[in-house]
Amino acid sequence: MIKFSRYLLVAVGILVASIVIPSLYWTIFEKVPRSPNTFFSCVTDDFVVVEGSSRKSPEGKEYTNEEYEKILPLMFYRQLIADGTMPDSLKGVKLEMPAISRASSFYRYTPKKIDTPVPSLWPMFESQSGKVNLVMPEDYFRIGKRMEFIVARTNRINEEKSVLFTDAMTAEGFAFPAGIVAGLPTTRKSCDEGYFVTDSNGSLFHIKMVKGQPYVARIETPEDFDIVYIEAVDIRSKEFYCYIFTANQGIYLLMDEVYDLQRLPVDGFNPAIHSMRVSADLFNKSIHVYGENWYEAIAVDDRYEVVGTHGDRWENLYERSEGKMFASIFPFEIRTKDDNSAHVRFYFLPSPGYRWVIVNLVALAIAFLMIRKRGWPVRSNIPDLVITGLTGIYGLIATQFFPNKFNKFKPPVKK
Amino acid sequence: MFKSIAYKEWIKIRLVVWVALGLGLMALINIFLKVRHDILFVDAANYWYSFLFRGFTYFGILKFFPFVAGLAIAIAQYFPETVNKRIKLTFHLPVSENGVLISMHLFGALVLIGVLLTILGLFTAGSAIFFPGEIIRASLLTMMPWFLGGLATYFLVALILLEPMWIFRGLYTAVAAGFITIFLASAPIGSFRPVLLPLGLITLLLAGVVLFSGYRFRKGEM
Numbered sequence: 001m002i003k004f005s006r007y008l009l010v011a012v013g014i015l016v017a018s019i020v021i022p023s024l025y026w027t028i029f030e031k032v033p034r035s036p037n038t039f040f041s042c043v044t045d046d047f048v049v050v051e052g053s054s055r056k057s058p059e060g061k062e063y064t065n066e067e068y069e070k071i072l073p074l075m076f077y078r079q080l081i082a083d084g085t086m087p088d089s090l091k092g093v094k095l096e097m098p099a100i101s102r103a104s105s106f107y108r109y110t111p112k113k114i115d116t117p118v119p120s121l122w123p124m125f126e127s128q129s130g131k132v133n134l135v136m137p138e139d140y141f142r143i144g145k146r147m148e149f150i151v152a153r154t155n156r157i158n159e160e161k162s163v164l165f166t167d168a169m170t171a172e173g174f175a176f177p178a179g180i181v182a183g184l185p186t187t188r189k190s191c192d193e194g195y196f197v198t199d200s201n202g203s204l205f206h207i208k209m210v211k212g213q214p215y216v217a218r219i220e221t222p223e224d225f226d227i228v229y230i231e232a233v234d235i236r237s238k239e240f241y242c243y244i245f246t247a248n249q250g251i252y253l254l255m256d257e258v259y260d261l262q263r264l265p266v267d268g269f270n271p272a273i274h275s276m277r278v279s280a281d282l283f284n285k286s287i288h289v290y291g292e293n294w295y296e297a298i299a300v301d302d303r304y305e306v307v308g309t310h311g312d313r314w315e316n317l318y319e320r321s322e323g324k325m326f327a328s329i330f331p332f333e334i335r336t337k338d339d340n341s342a343h344v345r346f347y348f349l350p351s352p353g354y355r356w357v358i359v360n361l362v363a364l365a366i367a368f369l370m371i372r373k374r375g376w377p378v379r380s381n382i383p384d385l386v387i388t389g390l391t392g393i394y395g396l397i398a399t400q401f402f403p404n405k406f407n408k409f410k411p412p413v414k415k
Numbered sequence: 416m417f418k419s420i421a422y423k424e425w426i427k428i429r430l431v432v433w434v435a436l437g438l439g440l441m442a443l444i445n446i447f448l449k450v451r452h453d454i455l456f457v458d459a460a461n462y463w464y465s466f467l468f469r470g471f472t473y474f475g476i477l478k479f480f481p482f483v484a485g486l487a488i489a490i491a492q493y494f495p496e497t498v499n500k501r502i503k504l505t506f507h508l509p510v511s512e513n514g515v516l517i518s519m520h521l522f523g524a525l526v527l528i529g530v531l532l533t534i535l536g537l538f539t540a541g542s543a544i545f546f547p548g549e550i551i552r553a554s555l556l557t558m559m560p561w562f563l564g565g566l567a568t569y570f571l572v573a574l575i576l577l578e579p580m581w582i583f584r585g586l587y588t589a590v591a592a593g594f595i596t597i598f599l600a601s602a603p604i605g606s607f608r609p610v611l612l613p614l615g616l617i618t619l620l621l622a623g624v625v626l627f628s629g630y631r632f633r634k635g636e637m
Contacts, residue, residue: 001513005627008620009574009590015617016593117605119467120549123460138460140467142549150547152459185468336597336610344560344602345609401586405631 006402007383013398014391015334015346021393022326022333029322033293034314039279040286040299040307041071042090047286047297047310048072058310074100074281093282103282105235107243110275114229114245116342121150123185127192127208127215134187141165143178143197168214169207175199182230182242189234196230196242196254206241206259219259225249228271237280245271265298265306273340292316318352327351329359331392360392367396376404416510420518424492425526431491432526435484439534442476447541449473454545466550470603474538474554478599481531481565488530489572492523497576506633516629520573524622527569531562553605560607563618564598570621571595578628579635587628 036051047058048071055068069076073087077100080086089095121140129135139149139158146166149158169176179202183195194208194215204219204227221227229245240253240262251269253262266289269276275290284307287298294313301307317323326333335347367388371381378385384404388395450473454462465471496502505519506512535555542551571591578584598614607614 001623002626002630005624009587009624009627012594012617012621013590016590019597020593117553117603117608121463121467121547123464136460136464138458140460140463140547142547152463155459155545155547185464336600337602342603342606343609344600344607346613398590401583401590402627403583405634 006404009402010384010387010395010398013401014387014394017394017397018330018332018334018391019336022330023335025326025330026322029325031320031322033317033320036295036312036314038286038288038295038297038310039072039075040284040297042074042281042283043071046308047299049310049312074104074283091283095282100282102236103280105233105237105278105280107231107233107278108276109229109231109243109245109271111272111340112342113231114271115340118181119185122181122183122195124149124194124209125187125192126210126212127194128210134189134192136187143176143181145176147176165207165214165216168216169205172205172216172218173203174205174216174218175201175203180227180230182232184232184234190236191234193232193234193241196232196244198227198230202227204244217259219254219261221261222249235280243278245269247271251276262304265300265304293319324355327353328355329393331356331360331390356392360389363392363396364389367399370400380404417518417522420515421522424519424522427495428488428491428523428526431487432530435480435487436530436533439477439480439484439530440537442480443534443537443541445476446474446538447545450545459545463546463550466546466553466604472554472557472604474558477534477538477558478561480534481562482568482595482599484530485527485565485568486572488523488527489569489576492519493573493576500579500632502577502629502632512633513626513629516626520622520625523573524566524569527566531565535562556605556608556611559611560598560614563611563614564595567598567618567621568595570618570624573625574628576628577625577632579632583631 034051036049038047038049040046041048044057048063048068049056049058055063055065057063063071069079070085073080073090073095077086077095077097087095121142123137124139124141125134125137138153139151139161141147141149147162147169149161149165150156151158174197177200179198179200181195181197183193192208194206196219197205197207199205202225204221204225206215206217206219208215226247226249227244228247230242231245232242233240238256240255242254244252244254244261246252248270251264251266253264254260255262264278264287266276266287269289273291277288277290279286279288284299284301285304287300289296289298293316294311296311297309298306299308318327330351332348332350335349336344338345338347364385367385368378371378371384381404384395384399388399391398450462453473466473496505505515508515535558538558539551539555542554546554568591571587571594575584575587575591578587
């Protein structure tokens, strides 16, 4: 029991050491990684790569600051208007401020969005109140065995409204409970489009409240459509309602009013590890997919046909000098937080390669010498040596912090 | 036997226990008076909204309560034993040394768990007046690491106090501080859910580690 207590303490020591020491290491040594940025120019119909203060075409042609602003007129229109160099039209389209700002939108997806605690209560707004401003409702809904509205002031269920909505959903074939509920639970949006909800069979529904009455629509989806994440957006162009991410069939847009699904021309997107950015302007949308150390930019026109692609990769953490040094010293590290998740877990990150073996052997030798120096029998310290050999510096620290002195004294037998 | 040990331990820690319980109750009264006040002023729907979508927690002042309670009870229980090495008297009783220590520790842990559960229970009951099950569950999930951390604090502080050598007290404290920090890391509501089981298991196992320094104490490490 006492020996077990010690090994437990050693284990906790290793856990703490493998969290604290690497985090200290990264704080001291981590350098800013490369992060090139690209924009799609509607003037050159090609990408502009921005990195630090350099702006160039994918072929390597450098742009001056003025040239850079000129080939991205939809991004820098305020500057160009101030300079008097804003073109009147482009590709036969008149460049007017309201049209430019209506067409521009920006969206960002990160894997954190699917691995995060989700709220289970949502406000249902009145989507056609006839008023300009949206009003926060007094109740919140949840979709369990049925749809229930809970009035916040009294903390009680509004039975009438709950039955009304549940019946409307059942009539459309909704299989309770809900899976994903996605909407924009804020009054600071241009209009309300309610919620996009998957049921327990994975079917997709659009649910909103129109003049106090439920509006429920079933949305046709392809077979085996495995939705993992939906994000509703409020874009000024009102082109689509939301982004839909599937496990392995790619990313879709749910088009406004018609409920058509438009697939984005992105292949091999894994929502669990890849990030995405979509920036739209009057002519194009540019979709950036980011992996750990690479990105792929895809520009599409207004019919979602690919008009250009560009990609780049850079050294990942363990290919850079500070990462190489880390992997030569530490066999692994444990983090409680991860970039791809909002949850706290023990993330075990083994160091790539086997260069850490040398440091582990040194740690083992030190442990061995210390045992010899103290005159402890090596045999009863074999577990400590094994622990040190496997966990390197962490094990050396932990086994020294909690001394193994069971061999020196013989505990008197007492009943 | 356990009864008399429990009585001896109770005499040592009762003042601290009542103070901890009193502080916890005051914190709860503060929490719910504030909730009531804020709901009157900003409307319940908006108050729920800030919890659900803005990550506002109404129970933040309870965060360090379990830590302080665990620390205080451990100190009250074990510090007097280290003055002039009084615990040696206990170890000289004609009973199993480990058994005595386990009884002492079990009693202290049960009292601490009692205090923590009382506060958690009253918190749940109070929350049920104002909030639906979803918000209460998410709140308890968010508080769970803090309360587990309080228990772990008690176990580790007992270990540190009974350790006879100052140098090792320092080293244990370093490990304990690193470990307790995990429980108290700031994180969004409910984000500790996946790590609660491993943390709970480690905490449960830590209940026995006081035997380690108890053993070193008995064997006269200096």
